[in-house]
Ligand code: HT7
């Protein structure tokens with residue numbers, strides 16, 4: 001397979017104005033007739049000079065081909081494995097293409113496919129070419145009219161984008177027909193069609209200009225009672241986008257369809273979003289608090305795409321972060337406004353560090369706007385999404401809320417209805433505010449996580465404090481040397497009492513607040529603060545103002561001080577994590593050197609204070625009391641000591657539990673009421689209660705086990721049931737197997753809950769886990785063709801169970817490679833997500849490296865490898 005490069009971008013030689021599609025859905029064959037109005041693109045072909053028209057198409061059977069009503073002779077066109085070329089088309093013409101496809105054989109879940117007997121499409125990024133021959137690129141925007149004919153009993157519901165303009169009753173042949181029309185020009189990746197037996201819940205929303213929009217969520221029969229939360233989230237999203245961005249919905253109807261087989265979370269097709277059921281269906285007894293928050297965030301994300309992605313779309317797929325980074329930033333802010341801002345920020349930063357930082361320092365590192373790719377589906381990455389969101393957040397920080405909003409307004413004023421670039425977005429931000437973002441643009445072109453090395457120096461005589469800031473960025477594939485970034489560094493200085501000091505730079509006349517943003521632009525830069533009465537403790541990178549790694553030589557006492565006093569909640573949490581990381585990594589060294597393990601008294605006391613601080617928000621306290629994850633600890637080591645980290649973290653948890661046992665018990669009892677579910681402060685109560693239970697269970701004493709088993713049996717909320725089951729799952733207690741069996745029996749008819757059952761078992765730290773995972777592959781509820789099941793069981797094991805996946809025997813690696821090869825033939829996108837779990841193989845010891853490399857080589861050498869898997873496996877080996 002060949003790489004495609006951003007530098008080779010050229011506008012399309014032809015444009016398509018209108019698309020008229022007719023689908024004849026059948027059990028054996030589906031026939032698609034496509035009538036296109038095409039014309040030479042004046043930008044490329046100013047005189048309309050004919051050049052061949054090359055349409056994309058994959059796995060299609062061409063039935064007929066005509067231009068302006070005349071069937072083409074075989075000599076006038078050529079069919080390739082992935083294209084249809086018309087040699088000499090006129091400057092403007094109508095093209096009619098008829099193709100046949102077999103959706104029932106499509107296991108890739110891309111293009112037109114079947115799920116639970118229904119028809120469904122997924123066209124982003126390049127799935128439309130599996131439906132019909134087309135210019136399958138986002139800068140070709142057209143108006144669509146879609147007619148669907150199907151058996152009326154098997155497929156009573158027929159949906160496509162836009163507004164319903166015609167519908168027939170069932171004819172003598174038992175079939176019926178509908179026609180949908182989308183008034184907005186769109187790229188083909190936003191096309192959608194759904195047909196089948198579906199029921200819907202309906203609501204409406206009155207926009208701020210007074211238009212009534214019908215809202216519908218379609219689900220399989222039996223799931224209607226699980227849509228309330230998604231519907232509420234949708235209405236909140238519509239209101240938020242009006243209030244915060246001034247953006248209103250533009251069609252008369254907004255539809256969501258939830259399907260069980262879906263490669264990703266959801267898809268923002270114009271007026272007809274298609275969702276993985278995981279992000280729609282939610283009831284308290286069967287979905288966790290995390291699930292509820294996930295539904296809220298993903299419903300918002302897809303809805304927000306209507307403007308950031310659909311009305312203004314990407315010129316080419318290198319610009320993916322234009323819509324994804326911006327829309328993730330928007331959904332993060334939406335969730336922050338609805339829930340707790342610090343808790344959301346902590347969760348987002350944890351996610352960034354857990355997934356994006358490793359990607360950015362590994363063989364797949366790429367800028368948020370990549371320079372090249374082999375398979376675009378491989379670039380729906382945490383870098384494009386989450387780092388992309390951080391980049392938009394930095395723009396927001398640098399311009400301020402008002403400046404950012406001016407930039408957004410100008411962006412839509414200029415580009416509504418267009419397919420544009422990341423550079424167009426930044427230019428709108430600059431032009432609306434006058435802020436120079438030329439250096440800032442490096443965030444779009446350079447990969448790697450920058451490092452900020454900061455040191456502070458206090459001068460008691462001059463009452464000044466000098467901060468020296470050095471930035472660097474490690475090399476990444478194809479980018480040996482990096483230029484300095486423009487980094488917004490938000491900070492404050494704390495006086496010895498813990499209060500924020502007014503901040504005046506020596507060059508300024510008056511202080512500018514107690515928390516402010518510095519523009520770091522040089523490789524080394526000094527900031528000198530005046531009127532600093534006593535040696536301060538700096539609170540740096542407040543709110544995680546840039547996606548960087550911060551190095552500052554804090555003492556343990558400084559960190560404990562920040563944990564207790566920082567006015568920035570994120571940095572209070574961060575100080576605890578930094579201290580915890582330092583202590584745990586010290587213990588990993590102690591273990592390796594055969595020294596006895598001991599957890600610092602000061603740290604235990606700091607945790608004690610948090611647990612007993614009545615003023616703290618429960619959800620925040622739960623995060624502050626959680627030790628850094630094994631994955632995060634591993635990232636801080638040159639060679640990841642998997643077993644050392646696991647053992648030491650377990651030791652620390654026990655030490656904390658033993659030290660705080662009474663307080664943990666009273667916290668548990670105080671919060672442990674089996675309260676009815678609500679998506680509000682109860683989420684925080686549950687997270688702190690379950691954190692307490694987790695610590696207590698690490699002691700595995702009779703009282704803790706009784707509480708845990710009691711919670712498992714009696715809890716109303718799935719959050720509590722799962723928390724208890726997850727804790728039992730790591731033990732060899734007899735109650736473990738009984739609980740798992742009972743859980744399955746109770747929930748075996750709810751696929752999303754069965755997914756939890758698979759993933760819990762896959763993530764057990766018990767030594768027998770791999771054997772159990774292997775046998776679960778043969779469980780009747782496991783389906784390798786269903787992505788959610790694969791992510792739960794195979795992904796849960798290889799991505800969520802470091803100690804068992806990295807077992808020194810190498811058996812976990814062999815298992816993963818076997819699964820990748822099976823999935824490669826069924827669903828390349830899912831296979832490629834699994835093979836990515838090998839990408840960090842060079843971070844491990846020689847023995848493990850050798851095992852992982854051997855599996856990667858085995859994969860690369862396998863026959864019929866998809867471009868998706870080939871790209872990840874081969875780049876991982878480079
Ligand atoms: N824009 C959507 C991306 C997506 C996708 C991409 C490739 C293959 C399958 C896919 N399903 C959805 C999702 C989003 O970011 O909103």
Ligand code: ZN
Nearest residue numbers: 301305324327
């Ligand atoms: Zn998105």
